[in-house]
Each structure stands twice: as structure tokens, then as C-alpha cells.
Amino acid sequence: MFAYIVRRLLYAIPILLGTTFLLFLLFNVVPGDPALQLAGKHATREVIETIRAELGLNKPWYGQYFDMLKQLITFDFGRSYWTKQKITDMILAGAGTSFSLGFPAFVISTSISLLVGLVIALYRGSKLDKGVVAFSVAAQSVSLLVYILAGQYFLAYKMGLFPISGYDPDFIGRWQYLVLPIIIFVFLSVAPELRFYRTIFLDELYQDYVRTARSKGLGTKAVLLRHVLKNAMIPILTNLVITIPFLILGSVLIESFFQIPGLGDLIVKAIANNDRPVLISMTVLGTFAYIIFNLISDILYALVDPRVQLK
């Protein structure tokens, strides 16, 4: 097991280097000189050169790539072009906010979709099963934006049940603003998730071990709880772990619509203001988080399923 973890860690290094290099290439194709953008219209040549030196733009490409890696390792991404704040501070502030929105939504939507997925898998082919699947396919045929817009319009604006938008950084005060976004978030996640879990449960329900358990006289409850759920937990757990970085990233669209100053909102504003350093650091950090959680997920997988080995 220890050897597996070490091998898996070593395997992550070239992936991390490759991915960051790919992003580096992508961001350096961008036309336009960031130094010119920063210096403004009336800057002299010296000012522009000073800014270039400050940003490290006068270094050769490998020097610039190395700077990008250094930023990631030291968790210091410099300053935003737009707000002039330190990006690290902006990300830390946004992460807590996004987590307040994402975590409750994640727990609620996962519980609902697991439960509904299991029930409809059990009654496969019934009217209930067909109805739920049809509803989830139909629900996914409408743009996410429409749900957000409609929810905000009807529940907050027309009926006045929730504030239309806004946020309060206070730990108690924030929840009144978060209830509606969480409801919408849950609604958006349940439709695709419950079909995913249904497939996983169906895969397990027709396995030989289920038939064996049945034929030795175990009841439905025992078969489900002691056998099916345990086996289904493997794909479910690993899937959940991979979802975590996306929680911290938050729902970009929901945050933007409800003006919740999380990481998603940070990204949307950075796109609108052409704030390259913020976009680059968010992309690099997002990728880094994804690789790390993938790693954790793989190790968990090997822990629960001893057959898994890396060659």
C-alpha cells in the first residue's frame, strides 16, 4: 500500500508539471503586453520597462514558467491588475464564502440524489423510475441560467421570500442571503447526480453477490445496507472526493447572479475586467486542487479496493 502511494505521488509530478506548462503556453499566446495595459496610455518607455521588469516579463520563457511554479508553491500570486489587492488575500476571502454556499448545497444534494437514486434503481422500470428519469432528462434540457433567473425573479423579486442579491460577511448574517442560492444550487445538482447514482446502484444490484445474498435468505434491507451500499460506496466515494475542488470554486453563475463575493464571482469579474493575473492564478490553483483531489481519490480507491494496483 505504501509503495502504491509513493508511486502514485511520483506519477503526479510529471502531470502537474505538464499541466502547468500547458496553461503557461496558453496564457502566453495572449496578444497584448500586460505592462502596457498596467502602465496606461501616457506612460513613458522607462515606466513600461520598469513594470516589465517587476512582472518578470523581461525574463526568458523558462524563467517566466519557473516564476509561475514558484507562485504556486509559495502561494503568492502577486497583485490583481484591477483591484491592486494581493491575489492570495482575494482568493482566501473568496474561498470561505464559496464554501459557505457550496458545502451545504453539496451535502443536501448528495443526500437527496443518493436516496432517490437508490429507490428508483430498486423499482427499476416502474412508473416512478421512468417518471423521475424523464423529469431529470427534461430538467437538464433547460439552461442553468434560466433556473437561476427564474428562481431569483419569482422567489426573491415577485414573492419577496429572500433578498434578491447581496452578501453579509458576518458568519450569522450571511445565511439569509445564502438560502435561495443554496436551494437553486441543490436543484441544479440533483438532476444529473441522481441519474449517475441510479446507474451505479443498477450496476451493483444485478451482480452475482446480490443473488447469492438473496438466495441464502437475506431480506431486502440487509442486502441493500450490508452488501449493495458497501460496494457502491467505492465509485460514490471517489466521485465525491473529485467534486470537492469544484465546491471551493463555487458555482460561478450562481455567485455572479446573487452577487456573492466568492471565487466564482472573482472569476467572472476578472473576465469582465481582463484581469489576467487573477485568471491565471485561479486556473493554476484550480488545476492543482483537481490533481491533488484526484490523487486522494485514487489512494482512497486503493484502500477500499485492494485489487487496484498501479503498474
Add this chain to the structure above:
Amino acid sequence: MKFLARKIKGNSLWSDALRRLLNDRFATWSFVVITVYVVMAILVFFNLVGSSWQESMGPSREAPDLSQGPLHWMGLDIFGRSVVLKTIQGTYTAMYVGLVSSLIAIPIGVLFGAVAGYFGGWVDDLITWFSTMLANIPEFLLLIAIAIAMGKGTTTVCIALGVTSWVGLARLIRAEFMKHKNREYVVAAQALGGGHMRRIMKHIFPNVLHIVIISFSLRFVTGIKSEVILTYLGLGAEIGQRSSWGLMIADASGELMQGVWWGLAAATAAMFPIVLAFSLFADALRDAIDPKLRH
């Protein structure tokens, strides 16, 4: 002995699949819906329908009015342009995004998947490493990175979608090629002197073609939905040339509170049937070709 010369026509995988598809009510209806939208998009492309969408028809943001003719049925937008015509124009953008992103993603995915699965060894390692790298960048952030690198616009959206979405297809194709390359029929083809190219294209490829068609159908689902989101984020269509459902829905984010609901309603109503049709069609096709997989 004439009867012996008669050619006996057996059921092939495809004729079986076609029969199952035709028996499937959802599949038939989905196909009808897809055809209608494709025809509409072609008509828009040749400027036969809705080419006058930029003309002002009346007052700004006029509410839907059934008495003034079909162009006023879904009201007017901020510039007094007919929402009906804008929605029809949007059909073209939606189909364009789906088609172009597929034309980028599918050849790359098939080629990489086939080569990696068939040859194995270092080629496989290299391709797998490269696709793992791409897969490790959260898709949404990669889309943004590409859109920023290439400038904004519908074509960028297509390229970004194409470049980010071939990985999944390549994985499926790779797994299929690994499974098929040592099967008897391929070995037989080799014994008869068939080269690599012939074995890949003539023998194995037809057996994985259904994956390509399903993926093609699903690309449209992703394409149409992503266009809306990327347009809202300000990365999508240039304004002026063609309207898009994404632009209409994005506009609604500022207009809805003023009671202007018709642009959003029209775009949603246009999007719903086609997205549903493509996903149902992909499901039906999967079931028709491989009934074992039916859940």
C-alpha cells in the same frame, strides 16, 4: 440451381439497430425535431429566413401581441427587433456551435483513441499522458483560458469546446480498440495480409462507429448549453452578425426585473426541444446498438 445464386440478406448490426430505432417512439420524434432544426439552420444560413432580424419593427420592448402578425408574437427587444426572428436566427448559432465543436473534437478523439488503443506501447503512454493533462484542468477554467488566449467570439467558443471535449471520446475509442485488436476477425485480416491502416479503418472502425455517432449527438447537447453560459460570461458571440439564444438569455439577466420576460421565454422554448431531442436520440441509439446496456 437458380435458387442457390440468390443472395441471402442477413441482419447486420446496423439494420438491427435501425429497426429498433424506428420502433422507438422517442427516437423517431427526436429525429423529426432534429431534422426540423437542421433545416431551419440551413435556411438561416442561406438568408432565406429571418435575414431582416436587425430591422426595428416597433417600440422598444413591446410586449407579445398576437394581433400584429407572427413577427410580434413573442414581442420586441430593446431595439424594437422581433424576438421571433431573433430566436430563429439563434437556431443557426446553436447548430453551428454543435457542428463545429464536433468537427474539432471527434476527429482528434477518434484519431488519438484509435492510435493509442491499437498500437499501445509508448504511443499509448504519450497520448494518455497528454489527455490526462488536459483532463486535469477543470473544464470550465480551460474553456476560459482558451477563450482568453484566442479572443472572444462564437468561433472561439466552438474551438474551446472542441479542444476540451475530445478526451472522453478518445478514452472510449482507445478502450474499444484495445478490446478489438486481438479479436479473431482482426487477426484473420492480418493473416490475409491486411496492413495496420486497413485493419484500423476497414475492420475495427466500423465496430466502434456507434460511439462516434452517440458522441456527435451529445456534443450538440453540451455545445448548445455551453454557448449560453459562455455568452453570459462575455466570452461568446460578437453582437451584430447573428443572434444567439445565449445572447437572448444573457440579455434577460438585466431585463427580467423590468418585466421583460419574452426574450428569455422564447430562447428557452426554442432550446428545450432540441437539447432534449439530442439527448434522447443519443440514449436511444445506445440502446438500439447495445441492448445489454439498457438501464
